[in-house]
Amino acid sequence: MQTPASLDQLIEALRCLPGVGPKSATRMAYHLLQRDRKGANTLASALDTALQVVSHCQLCNTFSEQPICPMCASGARDSSTLCVVEMPTDMMMMEQTHAFQGMYFVLMGRLSPLDGIGPKEIHLEKLLKRAQDGLVKEVILATNYTVEGEATAHYVSELLSKHGVKITRIARGMPMGGEIEHVDAGTLAQAMMERRGL
Amino acid sequence: MQTPASLDQLIEALRCLPGVGPKSATRMAYHLLQRDRKGANTLASALDTALQVVSHCQLCNTFSEQPICPMCASGARDSSTLCVVEMPTDMMMMEQTHAFQGMYFVLMGRLSPLDGIGPKEIHLEKLLKRAQDGLVKEVILATNYTVEGEATAHYVSELLSKHGVKITRIARGMPMGGEIEHVDAGTLAQAMMERRGL
Numbered sequence A, B: 001m002q003t004p005a006s007l008d009q010l011i012e013a014l015r016c017l018p019g020v021g022p023k024s025a026t027r028m029a030y031h032l033l034q035r036d037r038k039g040a041n042t043l044a045s046a047l048d049t050a051l052q053v054v055s056h057c058q059l060c061n062t063f064s065e066q067p068i069c070p071m072c073a074s075g076a077r078d079s080s081t082l083c084v085v086e087m088p089t090d091m092m093m094m095e096q097t098h099a100f101q102g103m104y105f106v107l108m109g110r111l112s113p114l115d116g117i118g119p120k121e122i123h124l125e126k127l128l129k130r131a132q133d134g135l136v137k138e139v140i141l142a143t144n145y146t147v148e149g150e151a152t153a154h155y156v157s158e159l160l161s162k163h164g165v166k167i168t169r170i171a172r173g174m175p176m177g178g179e180i181e182h183v184d185a186g187t188l189a190q191a192m193m194e195r196r197g198l
């Protein structure tokens, strides 16, 4: 008894999703084909569209449909401070605090040698160039206070200070091992306020 | 600060997958766009292809690319026994025991009124017609020994016996609450051997 080839291929393809093993890929494929063909169709289109139109902002490196994202293009932000975060969700959390009016740079990750994530994977050359645009006076490191986030902050700090950029780090207002995405806005705002020189 | 619309749509579309909430949909979308665009592309194609070519076998109701699936079409199986299972994975498990040489019918689910899964959703009219083809002498109920699987077996048994079909149930060789997919082949083979009349 054979599984249809196209079904096998769908199950295999679903495994590109993080955290999805063979069992849950099978369950997902069955669900889509049996109970949600409309959803499957929408998902296929959404993947195609996103692959075509989503790239990274040339300035802040976050996901963007334009070469320069709306925030970087707005002209309404303070160009003298550049806040470095790990992920777009961290940027969104920071925005919700209203404690920062400057620009961002999104690393799209954190240093993690065991996972093969080195300086190149977190776009440090792009950051170095961005920080030396002549307007940026201070780079604020807002990576997580996890082991990897701290190592990333340390590495970025070494790199940028070599090039004469002033660097600060958001204050430890968060619990040890805490991730920005899971901290309340008040704590995060205070951490931003109490940032210290490195 | 806005998330690109196409990224939002992808995150929303990923939520059609069972067990995927907003957080993990976001994580999946980031992963695909940032680290596995090839995988995302393959997934989109696999979804399109599967939606186009995968349907249900007219005889056994399992997923199939042909109107009649290879197993039903083979002519090598015993047409006098029809084994009713909940899912295609159950059929595969049963095949691995080599304890059964007859035909199958796959309900593609089990009765679950709370989830809106009634007799129609598990294709009981199709099963009734299938069981009355003049060749089937015995219908073996191999639904799970869970509450829902037992209720399904009971319901199917009532329905078919009304139409004079002989019905048996695989023996309880499995632990209470056990699912066929998770039982070892030996236990399952014994349960098949010791099936009892209902």
Ligand SMILES: [Zn+2]
Pocket: A057, A058, A059, A060, A061, A062, A068, A069, A070, A071, A072, A073
């Ligand atoms: Zn930008």
Ligand SMILES: [Zn+2]
Pocket: B057, B058, B059, B060, B061, B062, B068, B069, B070, B071, B072, B073
């Ligand atoms: Zn079939």
